[in-house]
Amino acid sequence: MRGIIIVSFLILQSLVASSSQSAPDFNFFYWVNYWPGAICDSQKGCCPPTIRDTASDFMIHGLWPQFINGTWPAFCDQTNLFDISKISDLISKMERKWAEWGVWTCPSNETNLWEHEWNKHGTCVQSVFDHHSYFQTNLKFKQKLNLLNILKQKGIKPNDGFYGLDEIKNAIKCVIGFAPGIECNEDVKGNKQLFQFYICLDNYAKEFVECPYVPDKSCASKIKFPKFPKKRFSLSESLSAMSSVSTT
Known part of the structure; x- marks a missing residue:
């Protein structure tokens, strides 16, 4: 009997050790979404040459591991960089929900954004996600949480109000039980406007949680919700705008 107890204890100890080894070494995630209209209407933004019919919505920026002290890991594994072949079945959805709207380049290039997000953030969460599940989890939460509809139901609309x-x-x-963080930028007149939502998830990206700290950035007590532009920009207009923008 004693031998059975000892064996059982050793098995339990082994399972606990195995679990602790694979546990995330960060504290929580920011799941970040941005409003494309705030880029098109900003002093430093430009819009892509063609505006898609499905684009009048918040877009995924990324899923970012965070520490509770306000820092974050980045570029953790240079041996496992972005490989688009590992997410080939997700690309059509990602093109609609995770497009790059001039944040880094204009005209847009989604692949650059996806690559950046995996290399900077995804490589630091491999105790939780592989290539495919990292991107799939972003899409899962996008399907679960329609930010634009939530705002519209409360009378908050992208109407320059x-x-x-x-x-x-x-x-x-x-809707989610917790307040998000909000980041603002400025329109061409210097008005503060809604740019990005920071929504906090637990360190396995399973559930919404209270943000350990809320990244409210550069917002006023009242902020503009800019319209999504109806104009379709020509390639020459976009390139002209890009030449006047200082990118980082």
Whole structure:
């Protein structure tokens, strides 16, 4: 009997050790989405040459591991860099939900953004995700949480109107149970406008959680929700705009 107890204890100890070895060494995730209209309407932004019919929506920026002290890991594994062949079955959805709208380049190039997100953030979360599951998890939460519809249901619409910062936060909180962080940029007139939502997930990206700290950046008490532009830009217009923009 004693021998059975000892063996059982050793098995349990082994399982605990194995579990602890694979546990994430970061504390939580930011799941970040941005509003394309805030790029098209900013001093430093430009829009792609063709505006897709499905584009009037928030777009995924990425899933970012974070520490509770306000820092984050980055570029953790240079031996496992982005490989688009590993997500070939997800590309059509990603093109609609995770497009690059001039954040880094204009005209847009989604592949550059996907590559950047995996190389910087995905390589640091391989205790939780491989290539495919990292991108698939972003799409899963995008399917689960329609930010634009949530805002519209509370009368908050992309109409160049100004809405209370707390009003916007509370609209999201009513659905997920926790207030998001909000990042603002400025339009050409210097008005603060809604740019990005930071939504916090646990360190396995399973559930929404309270943000350990809220990254409210450069927002006023009332912020603009810019329209999504109806104009379709020509390639020459986009290139002209790009030449006047200082990129980082």
